Amino acid sequence: MSLKLTYFNLEAAAEKIRLACVVTNTVFEDNRISFDDWKELKPKTKYGQLPFLTEEGKEMYQSFALLKYIARKYGDDNLYPQDPVKLYAVEEALGLLDDFSKQWVPALYLGMGRHTSFGHPEEWPEKDATVKSMREKFAAEALPQFLKHLTTHIEANGGHFLCGENLTIADLAWVPQLRYFAKGIADHVPKEALDGFPVVTAYMARFMEIPSIKEWYAAHP
Secondary structure, three states: OOEEEEEEOOOHHHHHHHHHHHHOOOOOEEEEEOHHHHHHHHHHOOOOOOOEEEEOOEEEEOHHHHHHHHHHHHOOOOOOOOOHHHHHHHHHHHHHHHHHHHHHHHHHHHHOOOHHHHOOOOOOOOHHHHHHHHHHHHHHHHHHHHHHHHHHHHHHOOOOEOOEOOOOHHHHHHHHHHHHHHOOOOOOOOHHHHOOOHHHHHHHHHHHOOHHHHHHHHHOO
16 A cells, blocks of 8 residues: 655645654655646645645545544554543644644745735735734744643643653644744744743653654654
8 A cells, every 4th residue: 555645845734744654654655846846736636735645546635634544544542542531632732733823824824925815915015024023923922822831731641742641643743833933944933932941842852752753854854
């Protein structure tokens, strides 16, 4: 059986799916395409979006659905539990990530040149200043708020992973997002923004020491 995951040469929406394959020892083709390739491919995709997964000729879409699919099909019961109480903890953490994303995405998309989708004209002289202001506000207000929430989650669940002693898909989804900010990729959000939250940074370090994940990032820094 062959799996092929198609996305750009970025972590972003696909990384949690890649990590699900990595921790379940599921062999997959990591098909990273260029933006020029995407122009030709986009009209042929179901939703005009990436990533998508191809399994035995069938294309499958939506990144969180793919994450859960891989975890349920190829992982153990810890990664995406069936027990209702454990499952709730995982879904709650994923819901928190969704809330977090809603806070960040407007500032992200405006900076990516998608300002017309938010009602701004194509020629918008205030764009750079607005993006800077929005991202600085996010770094000062929303980001610390969610890092406090994560600290509470980790401490309440035994201080190891987000939902307890075992790795779950919540960790696979959250850590790449946290890495994005810790690496200083986002303009106007200092990479030191996480430094004041030692419980979170220690959690990230534990995650990165998982042998299969450590090996993955040694090959994909």
